[in-house]
Amino acid sequence: MVTAAASTEQKHLGEINLRQVWDVLRPQLVPATILTSDRLDEMVGHGIRLHIVADTFQHTGSFKFRAALCLALHAPSSRILTASSGNFGAALARACRQTGKECTVVMPAKSAAVKVENVRRYGGTVDLVDTDRMTRAERVAQLHAQDPSFQVVSAYDDPFVIAGNSSLGAELFESDTYDCVVVAVGGGGLSSGLVVARDQLGSRSEVIGAEPAAGKANRSLQEDRIVTLEREPATIADGARTLSLGTLNFAILREGLEAAVPVEDATIGQSVRLLFEAVNLKAEPTGALGLGAVLQNPERFAGRSVACVVTGGNVDAAVFAKLITG
Amino acid sequence: MVTAAASTEQKHLGEINLRQVWDVLRPQLVPATILTSDRLDEMVGHGIRLHIVADTFQHTGSFKFRAALCLALHAPSSRILTASSGNFGAALARACRQTGKECTVVMPAKSAAVKVENVRRYGGTVDLVDTDRMTRAERVAQLHAQDPSFQVVSAYDDPFVIAGNSSLGAELFESDTYDCVVVAVGGGGLSSGLVVARDQLGSRSEVIGAEPAAGKANRSLQEDRIVTLEREPATIADGARTLSLGTLNFAILREGLEAAVPVEDATIGQSVRLLFEAVNLKAEPTGALGLGAVLQNPERFAGRSVACVVTGGNVDAAVFAKLITG
Numbered sequence: 001m002v003t004a005a006a007s008t009e010q011k012h013l014g015e016i017n018l019r020q021v022w023d024v025l026r027p028q029l030v031p032a033t034i035l036t037s038d039r040l041d042e043m044v045g046h047g048i049r050l051h052i053v054a055d056t057f058q059h060t061g062s063f064k065f066r067a068a069l070c071l072a073l074h075a076p077s078s079r080i081l082t083a084s085s086g087n088f089g090a091a092l093a094r095a096c097r098q099t100g101k102e103c104t105v106v107m108p109a110k111s112a113a114v115k116v117e118n119v120r121r122y123g124g125t126v127d128l129v130d131t132d133r134m135t136r137a138e139r140v141a142q143l144h145a146q147d148p149s150f151q152v153v154s155a156y157d158d159p160f161v162i163a164g165n166s167s168l169g170a171e172l173f174e175s176d177t178y179d180c181v182v183v184a185v186g187g188g189g190l191s192s193g194l195v196v197a198r199d200q201l202g203s204r205s206e207v208i209g210a211e212p213a214a215g216k217a218n219r220s221l222q223e224d225r226i227v228t229l230e231r232e233p234a235t236i237a238d239g240a241r242t243l244s245l246g247t248l249n250f251a252i253l254r255e256g257l258e259a260a261v262p263v264e265d266a267t268i269g270q271s272v273r274l275l276f277e278a279v280n281l282k283a284e285p286t287g288a289l290g291l292g293a294v295l296q297n298p299e300r301f302a303g304r305s306v307a308c309v310v311t312g313g314n315v316d317a318a319v320f321a322k323l324i325t326g
Numbered sequence: 327m328v329t330a331a332a333s334t335e336q337k338h339l340g341e342i343n344l345r346q347v348w349d350v351l352r353p354q355l356v357p358a359t360i361l362t363s364d365r366l367d368e369m370v371g372h373g374i375r376l377h378i379v380a381d382t383f384q385h386t387g388s389f390k391f392r393a394a395l396c397l398a399l400h401a402p403s404s405r406i407l408t409a410s411s412g413n414f415g416a417a418l419a420r421a422c423r424q425t426g427k428e429c430t431v432v433m434p435a436k437s438a439a440v441k442v443e444n445v446r447r448y449g450g451t452v453d454l455v456d457t458d459r460m461t462r463a464e465r466v467a468q469l470h471a472q473d474p475s476f477q478v479v480s481a482y483d484d485p486f487v488i489a490g491n492s493s494l495g496a497e498l499f500e501s502d503t504y505d506c507v508v509v510a511v512g513g514g515g516l517s518s519g520l521v522v523a524r525d526q527l528g529s530r531s532e533v534i535g536a537e538p539a540a541g542k543a544n545r546s547l548q549e550d551r552i553v554t555l556e557r558e559p560a561t562i563a564d565g566a567r568t569l570s571l572g573t574l575n576f577a578i579l580r581e582g583l584e585a586a587v588p589v590e591d592a593t594i595g596q597s598v599r600l601l602f603e604a605v606n607l608k609a610e611p612t613g614a615l616g617l618g619a620v621l622q623n624p625e626r627f628a629g630r631s632v633a634c635v636v637t638g639g640n641v642d643a644a645v646f647a648k649l650i651t652g
Contacts, residue, residue, distance in 0.1 A: 033359055035383050039447065056606045057361050114603070121365065273643070277440070280382045280639030282608045313606030317599070321647035 011074075013159040013248065018200050021070060021163045022170045028069060030058050032171050032309075040278040044294065047303040051178060052279055054310040055168060056287065060118065062239075062312025063168055063190055064091035064155070070164025072099040077151035081143055082106065083136035085186075085239050086115025087312050088155035093124030104150070106139045112238060112316045131232050135243060156187030157246025165190045169197020172307060176203045179304040184289035184311050185209035185217045185260055186240035188249025194309075195256035205307075209253070209260035210293035212237045212268075216244055217253070217260035226250050236265050236319075239286030239312065261293035268292045272323045275310065284315040285323070337400075339485040339574065344526050347396060347489045348496045354395060356384050358497050358635075366604040370620065372628040377504065378605055380636045381494060382613065386444065388565075388638025389494055389516055390417035390481070396490025398425040403477035407469060408432070409462035411512075411565050412441025413638050414481035419450030430476070432465045438564060438642045457558050461569060482513030483572025491516045495523020498633060502529045505630040510615035510637050511535035511543045511586055512566035514575025520635075521582035531633075535579070535586035536619035538563045538594075542570055543579070543586035552576050562591050562645075565612030565638065587619040594618045598649045601636065610641040611649070 035052040044050060055063040068091035072080070080103040082092055089105035096103040104125040107116060111128075119126050129139040144152050154161065168190065172181060181198075185191045194207050211217045214233035220226055228244040235241065245253065253260075263271075271288035274295070275281040290308035294301050315323075361378040370376060381389040394417035398406070406429040408418055415431035422429040430451040433442060437454075445452050455465040470478050480487065494516065498507060507524075511517045520533050537543045540559035546552055554570040561567065571579065579586075589597075597614035600621070601607040616634035620627050641649075 030361075033383070035356075038385075057359070059364075061606050276608060276643065276646075280387050280608050282602060282606050317602065317650040317652075320602075321651045324643040325647045 011159050013162055013196070016159055016163045018163055018166055018196065022167050024073070025066065025069060025164065025167045029066060029167060032168055033057055035279055035281065037279045040274065043274060043278055044298060046298040046301065048294065048298060048301045049305045050294070051305070051307040052275065052281060052310055053172065053307050054281055056281065056283060056310055056313030060087070060090040060094050061314040062087040062091065063165060064088040064312070065094065066167050067161040067164035067189060068092040068095035069098070071153055071158065071160045072096050072101055074160050075101065075151055075153070078102060079150050080153055081140060081150035082153045082155060083140045084155050085241055086111045086118065087239055087314060089124060089126070090115065090118035090122060093119045093122035097123050104143065106136050106143070108136065108232065108241070112314070112319065114314055114316050118314065154246060156189030157248050159248065161189050162193045162196060162248065162252070165193025166197040168309070169194040170201070173198050173201040173203040173205060176205065177305060178205050178307040180206035180208055180258070180301070181307040181309065182208045182210055182290040182293050183309040184237070184240055184286050185211045185215070187242040188217065188245040188253050190311060191257060192249040192252040195252050199256065206258040207256060208258045208293065210263050210289040211260055212240050213262045213264050215240065215260065215262050218262050220245050220250060221254060221257065221260055224254060236285040237268055237289055239284065240289065261296060263289055263292040263296050267296050269323050269326050271295055273326065276324045281310065282313045282320070283310045284312050287311045287313060337485050339488055339522070342485055342489045344489055344492055344522065348493050350399070351392065351395060351490065351493045355392060355493060358494055359383055361605055361607065363605045366600065369600060369604055370624060372624045374620065374624060374627045374629070375631045376620070377631070377633040378601065378607060378636055379498065379633050380607055382607065382609060382636055382639030386413070386416045386420050387640045388413040388417065389491060390414040390638070391420065392493050393487040393490035393515060394418040394421035395424070396486045397479055397484065398422050398427055400486050401427065401477055401479070404428060405476050406479055407466060407476035408479045408481060409466045410481050411567055412437045412444065413565055413640060415450060415452070416441065416444035416448060419445045419448035423449050430469065432462050432469070434462065434558070434567070438640070438645065440640055440642050444640065480572060482515030483574050485574065487515050488519045488522060488574060488578070491519025492523040494635070495520040496527070499524050499527040499529040499531065502531065503631060504531050504633040506532035506534055506584070506627070507633040507635065508534045508536055508616040508619050509635040510563070510566055510612050511537045511541070513568040514543065514571040514579050516637060517583060518575040518578040521578050525582065532584040533582060534584045534619065536589050536615040537586055538566050539588045539590050541566065541586065541588050544588050546571050546576060547580060547583065547586055550580060563594055563612040563615055565610065566615065587622060589615055589618040589622050593622050595649050595652070597621055599652060602650045607636065608639045608646070609636045610638050613637045613639060
């Protein structure tokens with residue numbers, strides 16, 4: 001397992017000054033683009049006032065750059081090794097290039113081609129693993145054993161990842177106009193970042209997770225323990241195929257996450273289509289999970305002001321074409 | 327012909343206080359989203375620093391809402407009639423609903439289905455015309471003769487249209503960081519709006535037009551007269567199929583437009599694809615004309631800071647799917 005202990009100086013989240021992190025990151029980030037659409041509200045109904053919070057225009061096309069830059073700025077080693085379904089890999093590659101470090105990214109062999117290419121574009125080394133035979137974490141451990149000079153970092157279970165991602169929360173909760181914020185949950189890196197930002201800023205917004213149908217966050221909250229899936233779930237939300245929540249993430253989410261909503265692939269597709277048609281937004285399937293959770297159970301959100309985070313926009317053209325014409 | 331004289335009180339552009347218009351419109355508009363992408367710059371090359379100025383998230387999904395709202399706010403009549411390839415129609419329908427007016431929109435029968443639907447969504451009446459048999463302007467004249475209580479407005483050749491569109495120029499030229507701004511030219515409504523905003527704000531940026539290959543703006547500038555096409559050009563840029571520049575527009579563009587670049591359909595498609603892949607942006611073909619002009623002749627823009635306006639994002643899913651999968 002890639003644990004927090006293997007990462008950056010074993011620092012505790014409580015020792016990190018979040019406001020200082022936000023101040024350092026902000027000038028190097030693209031702020032999230034917040035969109036509203038009367039057409040979307042009309043189509044979703046139930047008096048829900050939707051705010052689409054798109055981090056699709058972030059550097060490398062997803063929120064992961066927030067975490068990656070924060071990690072790279074604080075990493076003691078100059079050689080970094082990680083596991084990623086792709087977006088974190090590209091983000092880390094760019095962050096490492098920007099901070100003069102090297103990185104190797106372990107990716108599932110069935111990752112979207114565009115995501116593999118994105119890591120290489122920024123000078124990162126890609127190591128493809130057949131996830132039906134070996135988990136990404138196992139492959140990372142194998143590579144690390146072969147070459148201990150690597151610093152292993154988690155894409156989610158790391159205090160600097162959570163601190164970096166909390167910068168998106170800062171953008172949302174400094175104005176504090178939402179009754180709730182709905183966000184995709186994979187390992188829990190972003191959702192835990194939103195929770196700590198909310199608490200830091202004293203906002204009373206709910207944070208609600210959205211995960212693929214076979215997901216584990218809902219079960220983990222129900223059973224109050226970290227539930228680990230036996231194999232990566234077959235979902236079009238390829239950024240949320242992680243086997244379990246991270247340890248640090250779960251500790252934050254069990255206190256601060258209102259709920260985790262499992263979303264069917266068909267609803268994720270519908271959500272991609274709706275963002276395309278009614279918001280003119282290109283979202284990747286994982287990015288559409290948040291809106292998907294609202295579509296799945298709109299009654300829950302009736303009459304409320306709801307921010308749906310669209311975590312990224314990196315999707316193969318062929319996959320996207322099929323989804324929007326679906 | 328739909329002339330300025332048929333429109334809003336025959337007011338001259340010089341009598342309109344642009345800054346006042348900007349102040350009134352600004353709180354009712356979505357500001358353009360300005361995006362940069364190191365990947366895009368890398369792919370386009372020639373040391374060009376591109377800034378993608380997307381008005382795709384504007385109300386009704388295109389810049390046309392700027393003009394429509396300005397028109398509706400100043401129109402003396404409560405019943406408005408116009409010709410539009412679709413984006414202006416939807417924009418006018420929404421602006422009229424917002425200001426308590428009625429509108430009828432004459433549209434080519436071959437308009438994108440999504441554009442027809444958009445007009446109806448906002449309560450506008452759609453009148454479809456077969457443009458191989460009769461121009462849109464002729465059909466407008468016919469309807470106006472049948473019912474003179476209609477106030478006929480042009481989608482481009484009107485001082486309030488130009489003033490409304492100049493609000494996008496205000497956003498661009500108030501910061502003044504671009505060597506040049508490249509923008510689609512149909513009737514010339516937006517490009518003339520950018521020119522007057524630039525001149526009002528004392529910016530020295532060039533404004534360059536981009537039009538379909540069979541376009542008339544380039545020829546009109548070359549011949550220093552308004553060249554009128556015999557029939558609407560068969561181009562995927564369905565928002566730029568107008569037969570000629572407007573009278574008011576030409577008067578502004580002949581003095582203030584640096585050039586008008588004809589762009590092949592294949593290059594427009596390439597530009598849609600590039601915006602999708604490297605910027606995560608959904609653009610309609612007409613909206614991709616600006617970047618297309620850069621792709622067509624990048625040497626012209628070498629080493630410069632270039633803003634490409636993406637005028638709108640309303641495109642049928644099937645058309646878009648085909649364009650991005652090339």
